[in-house]
Amino acid sequence: MISRYKIPRGKPRNALPDGVRQDIRWRCSRHPLHSPEALVKEYLAAPGDKAWQKFRKGYRAELTRRFRTDRAPFDDLAALARTQDVYLGCSCPTQSNPRVDRCHTWVALEFMQEKYPDLVVRFPDHQPLD
Numbered sequence: 001m002i003s004r005y006k007i008p009r010g011k012p013r014n015a016l017p018d019g020v021r022q023d024i025r026w027r028c029s030r031h032p033l034h035s036p037e038a039l040v041k042e043y044l045a046a047p048g049d050k051a052w053q054k055f056r057k058g059y060r061a062e063l064t065r066r067f068r069t070d071r072a073p074f075d076d077l078a079a080l081a082r083t084q085d086v087y088l089g090c091s092c093p094t095q096s097n098p099r100v101d102r103c104h105t106w107v108a109l110e111f112m113q114e115k116y117p118d119l120v121v122r123f124p125d126h127q128p129l130d
Contacts, residue, residue: 002081002112003122004105007089019085022077024108032073033088033111035104036062044096052102059104063111078116100124 005017007025026037036059043055067074080086092103100106106123113121 001120001122002077002086002088002109004100004103004109004124005087005089006093006100007091009091017085017087019087020080021087021089023089024105025090032066032070032077033063033104033108035059035090040104047097047102055104056107059107060111063108067111067115074112074115078112078119081112081116081119 001019003017005021007023008015022031024031024033024035026035026040028034039055039058039062043051077086088105088108090103090105092105093100097103101123109121109123112119
């Protein structure tokens with residue numbers, strides 16, 4: 001199973017999901033699903049519908065490029081998610097991006113679901129941040 005989780009700040013370790021947790025924020029550039037820094041910063045500078053569509057399109061294009069260039073890390077992630085619970089981590093939702101369905105982890109889950117239809121993919125509730 002593959003899903004996502006919010007990387008907590010200052011919370012006890014027992015608040016984290018059981019399973020393999022992988023940080024895929026832009027600072028973690030070794031992960032095949034990491035978000036491109038420039039796209040993230042541009043989106044967060046002025047979030048909105050148009051900015052989200054631009055981010056989503058750019059991030060999907062980058063994931064597709066990475067997948068075509070070096071598929072092995074994606075295959076490895078899918079293989080891991082077939083045997084263990086894998087959680088993709090990000091800081092969203094936040095004040096500047098309160099919708100979890102407008103987080104790159106959501107797009108990454110869609111991408112993995114498309115490329116590996118046999119994977120169990122769990123999308124979180126996309127309730128806005130209170």
